[in-house]
Amino acid sequence: MDPQIESILVKYLSHCATAEEMDILEKWIDAPEGKARFQQYVNTNYLINYTMNDPDTEHEVEQLLTRIRRSRSLAHRFRTSPYLRYAAVLVATGMLLAGYFMLDRSKKSEDIQIEPVIVDNAIVPGSDKATLTMEDGSTVVLEEGTSFRSDHATSNGEAITYTSSQASSGDDPATRNPKPATHTLTIPRGGQFFVELSDGTKVWLNAESQLKYPVAFVDGKTRTIELIYGEAYLEVSPSTEHNGSRFQVDHPQQTVEVLGTEFNIKAYRDEPVIYTTLVEGKVSLTYEGNTPASPAGRENLRPNQQLRYNTQNKTASLSEVNIFDVVSWKEGVFSFDHATLEEIMKVLERWYDMQVVFEDANLKQVEYSGSINKKYEIEEILTALMETGTIRTYEIDKKTIVLK
DSSP states (O other), rough: OOOHHHHHHHHHHOOOOOOHHHHHHHHHSSSSTTTHHHHHHHHHHHHHHHHSSSOOHHHHHHHHHHHHHEEEEEEEEHSHHHHOOOHHHHHHOOOOHHHHHHHHHHHHSSSSSOOOOOEEEOOOOHHHEEEETTSSEEEEEEEEEEEOOOSSSEEOSSEEEEEEEEOOOOOOOTOOOOOEEEEEEEEOOOOEEEEETTTEEEEEEEESSSEESSEEETTTTTTEEEEEEEEEEOOOOOGGGGOOOOOOEEEETEEESSSSSSEEEOOTTTTTTEEEEEEEEEEHHHHEEETTEEEEEEEEOTEEOOOEEEETTEEEEEEEEOOHHHHHHHHTTEEEEEHHHHHHHHHHHHHTTTEEESSSSSGGGGGEEEEEESSOOOOHHHHHHHHHHSSSSSEEEEEEEEEO
């Protein structure tokens, strides 16, 4: 299936599709073989035939088709249909592992659900927020409803933009500018933020991330920033627009050299693996090797490739990946493909600023595929988990969740 169509289908079922995307989806469905491909996709990926009480799958799919056609300019109103309401919650919360349901269908009816215990739910979806640290150590809190302005940048509380400027590298001391000041942007758990650097490079930062960068780049020199930890998606301003100046992203464990491209780096402090994924363009990675004979490794990535570098044993592996699953977080959706419940909960812990405890360790390895809208309340996600029969119940006490 066309990756764009698959992306729009996931976004539609996750309440994120725009009117323009709905137009594209409708045209695709109306094209020759479109309906058949759509039905096959739904049956294969979202188990509509299992999740609905009515076994007439084709009838259910026809309802979905009708709904898409009718609501292409009202992309966020499909809650009016009971069928779509359930399908949307199922898809949006990622409870979609075909293998689990196919092998364990009987378990769902045997499990006895227990009413969740909610002592004091202090868990809310994340939002745009960050702390900006200036060269002199002073800090500014950036969040929705606030504004900030300096000689170098402006912020509306949801993003920060640096003025288009460059520091000179001329040889005349009288005209040479001093080394540009550096700023550090820290995104807490439960946050996300966008920054446009002075060269026009755009950076989306995920929760629990930290980025260090100059307020201006030196003309003719490599443009270098540092992802200290966390996850960032970069849309790099081409070298051709900056006198051939390369762009470089440093990390304590690796270096990414860029010519002008879009890519994602995931390098959290509590995970031993750094994931670098190329969307388009060219990047070259350098990292520490694991033997005296191979003290350093180097890989050139092609679009749709991901390099996984294990910082503990100094090994690396290269593979093809589904780009949407990797970068959907910046579009308001978390997308998973055969991810374990433990992996999913780790992502949600950062976004909702919470802690998840597994009463039964076996739950950690249950796998799911699907998407979660980042605007969902945590109880909606947990309720859908219960509906699958994976968990019997859960407890919430302030910012701690216990899955049972």
